Amino acid sequence: MGLKTYDTTLRDGSQGEGVSLSLDDKLRIARQLDRFGIDFIEGGWPGSNPKDEDFFREAQNMEFEHAEITAFSSTRRANMKASEDPNILKLVDSGVNYVTIFAKSWDFHVTEALEVPLQENIDMITDTINFLRAKGLNVIYDAEHFFDGYVNNPEYALKTLKAAEDAGAEVLVLCDTNGGMLPSQVREIMQEVKKHVKTDLGIHAHNDGNLAVANSLAAYEEGAVHFQGTVGGLGERCGNADLCSIIPSLQLKYEERLVSDEQLKQLKPLYFFVTETANLIPKNNMPYVGKSAFTHKGGIHVSAVRKNPNTYEHIQPELVGNERRVLVSELAGKSNLKYKLKELGFKLEDFSNEMIRKLIKRVKKLENQGYQFEGAEASLILLAFREFKGYKSFYEIEDFRTYSNNRGEQTHSEAVVKMTVKGEKVHIAAEGDGPVNALDNCFRKALVSFYPEITETKLIDYKVRVLNGNDGTAAKVRVLIETADLEKSWTTIGVSTNIIQASWDALLDSIEYWLLIEDGLGYK
Ligand SMILES: CC(=O)SCCNC(=O)CCNC(=O)[C@H](O)C(C)(C)COP(=O)(O)OP(=O)(O)OC[C@H]1O[C@@H](n2cnc3c(N)ncnc32)[C@H](O)[C@@H]1OP(=O)(O)O
Numbered sequence: 299m300g301l302k303t304y305d306t307t308l309r310d311g312s313q314g315e316g317v318s319l320s321l322d323d324k325l326r327i328a329r330q331l332d333r334f335g336i337d338f339i340e341g342g343w344p345g346s347n348p349k350d351e352d353f354f355r356e357a358q359n360m361e362f363e364h365a366e367i368t369a370f371s372s373t374r375r376a377n378m379k380a381s382e383d384p385n386i387l388k389l390v391d392s393g394v395n396y397v398t399i400f401a402k403s404w405d406f407h408v409t410e411a412l413e414v415p416l417q418e419n420i421d422m423i424t425d426t427i428n429f430l431r432a433k434g435l436n437v438i439y440d441a442e443h444f445f446d447g448y449v450n451n452p453e454y455a456l457k458t459l460k461a462a463e464d465a466g467a468e469v470l471v472l473c474d475t476n477g478g479m480l481p482s483q484v485r486e487i488m489q490e491v492k493k494h495v496k497t498d499l500g501i502h503a504h505n506d507g508n509l510a511v512a513n514s515l516a517a518y519e520e521g522a523v524h525f526q527g528t529v530g531g532l533g534e535r536c537g538n539a540d541l542c543s544i545i546p547s548l549q550l551k552y553e554e555r556l557v558s559d560e561q562l563k564q565l566k567p568l569y570f571f572v573t574e575t576a577n578l579i580p581k582n583n584m585p586y587v588g589k590s591a592f593t594h595k596g597g598i599h600v601s602a603v604r605k606n607p608n609t610y611e612h613i614q615p616e617l618v619g620n621e622r623r624v625l626v627s628e629l630a631g632k633s634n635l636k637y638k639l640k641e642l643g644f645k646l647e648d649f650s651n652e653m654i655r656k657l658i659k660r661v662k663k664l665e666n667q668g669y670q671f672e673g674a675e676a677s678l679i680l681l682a683f684r685e686f687k688g689y690k691s692f693y694e695i696e697d698f699r700t701y702s703n704n705r706g707e708q709t710h711s712e713a714v715v716k717m718t719v720k721g722e723k724v725h726i727a728a729e730g731d732g733p734v735n736a737l738d739n740c741f742r743k744a745l746v747s748f749y750p751e752i753t754e755t756k757l758i759d760y761k762v763r764v765l766n767g768n769d770g771t772a773a774k775v776r777v778l779i780e781t782a783d784l785e786k787s788w789t790t791i792g793v794s795t796n797i798i799q800a801s802w803d804a805l806l807d808s809i810e811y812w813l814l815i816e817d818g819l820g821y822k
């Protein structure tokens with residue numbers, strides 16, 4: 299057979315701490331995995347809980363374009379017939395063509411965890427697979443703890459594998475269940491195993507030594523053809539091998555064909571879909587699929603990437619649906635800024651090298667004072683405008699005031715802003731839940747008759763970070779405000795020892811940026 303991908307996000311992924319998928323989540327993830335081109339989707343363990351049973355009932359009514367859904371279970375319980383074990387019967391009832399059985403390969407586990415004689419474990423493997431094969435099911439065999447078992451007692455570990463092979467398992471999946479193997483051990487043990495069994499081999503690696511992907515690729519180099527893992531590496535303890543790394547590595551580096559080029563471009567969206575459906579926060583630094591995977595910050599890197607992206611990128615980001623990004627910070631050189639200005643819609647010819655140098659200097663100075671522009675590009679654009687374009691703001695602020703007044707259990711906040719807009723003096727007051735909300739309301743109230751579309755924008759996130767906590771309530775704070783209209787969102791920054799001032803600066807930038815964009819960055 300060609301190489302096969304096997305996703306266990308819905309089973310082993312759910313064993314990760316903090317992961318709890320609803321039935322609907324599981325069905326939606328299965329749909330996306332199928333579209334992506336995964337060969338086997340392990341839907342769950344029907345004998346474990348009603349949700350997993352429901353999954354298989356619902357999955358029977360779904361049309362999958364490509365994937366086989368598999369149902370998972372242990373071998374039969376000790377000292378009973380497979381035909382009488384409720385777990386095994388639920389597999390038969392699950393309506394799938396493929397089942398995955400895990401069994402003990404490590405003698406220590408047989409005696410300590412199962413607490414049965416070594417031969418009884420062998421019988422459990424044989425009976426279970428024989429029974430399932432007789433029911434017309436294809437069996438994928440997960441040899442739990444195979445590598446540890448082999449290190450401890452190679453004869454016994456191989457005997458369990460032979461039992462599964464003889465009973466008709468389609469593929470023997472060697473599991474690094476405790477996740478502590480090294481690639482060299484995986485290679486050596488695979489080389490020995492190949493001398494004893496003829497059945498196709500697979501790998502299921504856990505990530506406790508941060509080597510699950512490396513171990514899976516080592517297994518590939520030794521002939522494994524079946525790769526188990528999860529999206530984003532979710533799973534028990536430190537997780538499973540990450541299919542979002544295994545698949546592109548096999549496809550782009552070993553030139554194997556696992557999914558189509560178009561499907562591979564859906565890898566990043568798949569990662570985000572699964573992570574967000576699992577109600578987790580996507581990690582920026584995930585290889586291939588993370589937001590930072592092709593993000594360049596150091597000036598040296600950006601300078602080279604502008605000349606040829608291969609200088610600091612191991613693959614083209616587009617191949618996996620990702621994109622190149624450049625950050626501007628205190629580590630930037632003129633290349634970062636040029637890249638960013640162009641990306642943001644500026645005409646580079648408007649900026650001489652001298653202007654760029656001056657702007658970089660200013661960014662570095664401000665970052666030293668606590669600003670962080672990589673997460674606040676809208677404020678960066680305004681900085682560029684203010685420095686160089688003879689920039690005239692859309693309004694002039696004369697002053698603002700805010701106060702909070704406690705009456706019994708309620709604290710009441712109000713703000714007053716005096717400003718000039720389009721030559722007209724405005725003096726407005728507004729209330730709010732707190733002083734920042736009152737200022738936000740007041741500022742918008744002052745602008746709405748001049749720029750009615752401002753009602754399309756709203757503040758969607760407000761973050762405060764204390765920069766020098768040792769100074770207690772006199773500490774400097776960094777406020778980041780995310781604002782959105784119907785189509786996009788943008789982030790602005792304010793830094794001050796006064797939280798109201800920092801918030802006000804970030805608020806002003808948030809609206810001013812929007813007005814500037816509406817005005818075509820001044821190029822209209
Ligand atoms: C390596 C892996 O990730 S394997 C998958 C692990 N995943 C899970 O455990 C999640 C789903 N599990 C469950 O819902 C429950 O544990 C169940 C329904 C399977 C079993 O629940 P319970 O009957 O209450 O047993 P419990 O979980 O306490 O213990 C597991 C039992 O399975 C037995 N067992 C463990 N591995 C195997 C095996 N490969 N074959 C047969 N029995 C096994 C254990 O010896 C233990 O038996 P005991 O009850 O006689 O001591």
Ligand SMILES: CC(=O)C(=O)O
Pocket residue numbers: 310400440441442443473474475476502504
């Ligand atoms: C089967 C499985 O999940 C493991 O051995 O880790």
